[in-house]
Amino acid sequence: MTVLLPPSETKREGGDTGSTLDLGGLSFPELVHERAAVITAARSVSSEESSARTALKLGPKSITERFRNLALTTSPTLPAIERYTGVLYDPLDVPAASADVRAWWSRHVVVQSAMFGPIGAGDPIPAYRLSHDARLGSLRLASHWPGPSRSVLRARSDGLVLDLRSEGYRALGPVDGAVTLRVVSADGSGRRKALNHWNKTAKGRLVSLLARTDAAVESMDDLADWASQAGVVLDRVDDGWDLVAESLQPAPV
16 A cells, blocks of 8 residues: 655754755655756745745745755755654654554655655655745746656555545646545534545544554555454545544554
8 A cells, every 4th residue: 555645834843964865865766857856946946035935935934944945955854754744744643653653654655745756754855845836937846746756656556545645736646546535524413524624633643543553455445444443434435435533533652
């Protein structure tokens, strides 16, 4: 199984000062030239405050994040699963994760980064500022990433692809046949309502529990069986699959 995640706008600072960005050392090294092109474009728009404000959609409190892009090749790195923070990544509780849990993420989780394209959960990356809808002059992320991303993800994904990315990041790396989940809330009468913001928390808890139970999943039937045993409500519906948020409590460390 491959689990596709979006990145997060918020990122943990710092990292391993003895490790700097190695584009060829990231997962999917075939993308080294595409990554280098995005980095060059991101540096260009980040070099001046006025262009960075427009291109990267930075406000007064976040304008200093443009300097992250100017120091991409010299900044310390962290594994991607540890670099990202926020409502999806915080439920993973990465600092408390065991080596076995981290290994599960490294084997199964791919993050669709606007800066680096698809990367593995364990790939060492610096902090940066770039979102899927950033404007990088003549380089358009919406046309730059889909073809190469689709190619490398197709080659990697020989089983179930569980796509938990948001729509914007899904467009940067479309995967034919990937399965998406609708995160819903269920009330006492059984009625279900799709969630927006809090669906990220449920997805984070799902990925945390998958890793902490060392889930061996190759198909949606396998995932449904695992969910039943784990107490997670995952139901097939007419147009796909519903994941009931209330059935996903914080995973034990």
